[in-house]
Amino acid sequence: MFKGRKSMFLLRNVKYKNILEIEELYIPEKMITVITGESGSGKTTLLKMLNKMITPDRGEILFKGQPLEKIDSVDLRRKVVMLPQFPVVFPGDVRENLIAGLRFSEKKIPSDERLREILEFVMLKKSLNDDPEKFSGGEKQRLALARVLLMDPDVFLLDEPTSSLDRETGIEIIRRVVDLVRKRNKTLIVVTHDPELRRFADRLIEMKDGRVLNGASGH
Template identity: 35%
Template sequence: MTQQPAGTVTVTAPMVTVTDVRRSFGTGERAVHALRGVSFTIGRGELTALKGRSGSGKTTLLNLVGGLDSPTGGTITLDGTDMGGLDEDGRLALRRDRLGFVFQSFGLLPVLTAAENVGIPMRLRKVPAAQREERARTLLALVGLADHANQRPGELSGGQQQRVAIARALANEPDLIIADEPTGQLDSETGRSIMELLRAVVRSEGVTVLVATHDPNLMELADRVVELRDGHIVEDPAPVA
């Protein structure tokens, strides 16, 4: 095995690399250009906040990074995997095995308990029931809901439902969590507690998070803030060391 010289610094590749990404809808004069040559990287274990007004391209960019859509041009890589080289089955496997999603509307199934909602991604991977139930309990404890495992979404507050959604996003030990306005339906105090939870998850689980938010009070919890305006990045400070 080759040894590195003393003092050599090992540089790890970014978790996400977005290079000259463009996304247009429609053709000709009526085409809508949602993204116009966007480039940036997200480091491993980094919480990056994406800000911008409605129509700036935030959700389009999240959908592309999450493999829910394909760019018109440019490339996106996740941990060195070129997402453009994946077929639909490959993108499905990537979303199932390596990504977690948190949505503004929580996205919980009302007929299932909190623990059962957390277990859904593991069911898709055919994780044995005992292992699935144990991890669901562990994750609910992580987000402060150990005593609410058997309650259904309608019996939980908005903040509690979003905590269940975060636990669900962590179920399959993803490399990256994508959160689209996760505090949009919450009051400011509850919203901040959710962002603080995401911050804590980055530290404790080593996961990378890309979160879209319009709340400037929450951006201070991010390692870095990237601003989109009219499909362009207008602000992208260097990652926090």
């Protein structure tokens, strides 16, 4: 199905507690992969495994052909950045929150103009001096997304990125992110229960009870 497309991740015989059991799963590079399924189907657990937030009890996960267990966790998380469903808000103002990821990844801090641009990109009408602790859930989610986008990793892992947003705003933001990812030849992996987001997928993976229902391979 994705002939000639290298794998970004390849999972083989992966098991984690009684939550996840995957014989084989191929996730192509430089494409949009959408993972769907009901709550409790193992979607978030799978996502966390891809940047070593959790480790499988058995099996193998390869990143660009290299076993994850042999890759330094900090180095991996500079290349594979995850946006959790309920993002952390760091101490300080909006500016400090936007550049927190760049400090972690030891990248150059952009100008205030660039920071304002990324706020506009995620449709967050806030000042760089505002206090994010006072933001709504949806505003915090967009702020965290902006922080992740600024880090410009190889792989974006987004866990229910529209869960705190109204449908129209959520769809528009994902459309913008997908366009950006394609333009920059990045890899995007989105976990969602929202059927509306299926339309953005180059590769759609459905999960149930910790197993992949469709198209585990494809390479």
